[in-house]
Amino acid sequence: MPSDSGDLGSLREQLRDREAGKLYRQRLMLDSSQAKQVSLAGQEYLAFCSNDYLGLANHPALIAxxxxGALRYGVGAGASHLISGHSTAHHELEEALARFTGYPRALLFSTGYMANAGVVMALAGRHDAIFADKLNHASLNDAALVSRATFKRYPHLDLTTLERQLAASRAKRKLVISDAVFSMDGDIAPATNLLALCEKYGAWLMLDDAHGFGVLGAQGRGTLAHLGIKSPRIIYMATLGKAAGVFGAFVAAQPEVIETLIQHARSYIYTTASPPLLAHALMKSLDLVESEEWRRKKLIQLIVALKQALQPLRWKLMPSDTPIQPLIVGDNDKALQLSESLRERGILVPAIRPPTVPQGASRLRISLSSAHDMEDVARLGAVLRELDVAS
Structure with a gap:
């Protein structure tokens, strides 16, 4: 019987190399619910590491x-949407999301990763071309690679290069894909200009608004509302486990696009539907996102306060007006040390390293939530200034 020790030895060597390069990842295990104050191994920490931007993940109304929803629909969906797993709760939420985003139709997916995979692989294939910002989320890149379409990447926000690529392409179908808010830099894509290029060269524009939905735009309607743009060429994806505080994702688009996804998106067709109780809870979440404008106003105040508090540091924040505030440290080792020093002082801020970010761009990714208070931001600023002086 052949031994697997050689294969295991190869894996061990890869893991050792990752650890030696300060790139080894480990999971935190919370004892508490998701909130600004969390518990790890019985110890309390002030957390700046969640995408719960509106502080809804532990909201009493969503828990209720x-x-x-569990009493009405049970726990599991039992089947895929195309068999018997599509409930009235899913249907009502899709209709509500379409109204909320201003699109004719919306389609629920279990995760943002699956939504991106479903859209890209359903709309682009062997004779097509995909054009992508180099800082796009991994799910968009993975989907483009699997699609078998020609895959062109352009430098971050470099629309001159993108236009050159679009003009040179003879693909049957062209699809431009981009984060709307970039998850590690916190900057907003120039979607108005991206749309103009798509209209000029006959391309679709797919925007991943995982980090803009609920946060940007009037009543939290997202990056498109923030920028004041709308077009049948745009395919809009957003997630429901960040600002919305629950779980899942959706795609909003023209009816023909949604029907194409129902027929061809493999990550939609071949998976069990998400629990309908979550869709039921998300109806309440949408109400809170739309009605409680104070949460977004507070976020803006917290962002301003954080920038002021960290201005004296040698490490600099990237230019972001979103709750994602990356503090560039550069060196992997130093970013890890800084994150650990914060943790020793009761504050959780993750160190983000390659391959998630480019080499030499390791950082602390500070995530703000409307659950935070000014005192929390002041505490983080004071500790970072103390660490800056001490290092």
Whole structure:
């Protein structure tokens, strides 16, 4: 019987190399619910590491809605959407999301990763071309690679290069894909200009608004509302486990696009539908996102306060007006040390390293939530200034 020790030895060597390069990842295990104050191994920490931008993940109204949904729909969906797993809760949420985003139709997916995979692989294939910002989320890149379409990447926000690529392409179908808010830099894509290029060269524009939905635009309607643009060429994806505080994702687009996804998106067709109780809870979440404008106003105030508090540091924040505030450290080792020093002082801020970010661009990714207070931001600023002086 052949031994697998050689294969295991190869894996061990890869893991050792990752650890030696200060790139080894480890999971935190919370004892508490998701909130600004979390518990790890019985110790309390002030957390700046969640995408719960509006502080809804532990909202009493959503907890009550989950309980109500469980009593009405049970726990599991039992089947895929195309068999018997599509409930009235899913249908009502899709209709509500379409109204909320201003699109004719919306389609629920279990995760943002699956939504991106579904759209890209359903709309682009062997004779097509995909054009992508180099800082796009991994899910968009993975989907483009699997699609078998020609895959062109352009430097971050470099629309001159993108136009040159679009003009040279003879592909049957062209699809431009981009984060709307970039998850590690926190900057906003120039979607108005991206749309103009797509209209000029006959391309679709797919925007991943995982980090803009609920946060940007009037009533939290997202980056498109923030920029004041709308077009049948745009395919809009957003997630429901960040600002919305629950779980899942959706795609909003023209009816023909949604029907194409129902027929051809493999990550939609071949998976069990998400629990309908979550869709039921998300109806309440949408109400809170739309009605509680104070949460977004507070976020803006916190962002301004954080920038002022960290201005004296040798490490500099990237230019971001979103709750994602990356503090560039550069060196992997130093970023890890800084994150650990914060943790020793009761503050959680993750160190983000390659391959998630480019080499030499390791950082602390500070995530703000409307659950935070000014005192929390002041505490983080004071500790970072102390560490800056001490290092």
């Amino acid at each position: 809605a989950v309980c109500e």
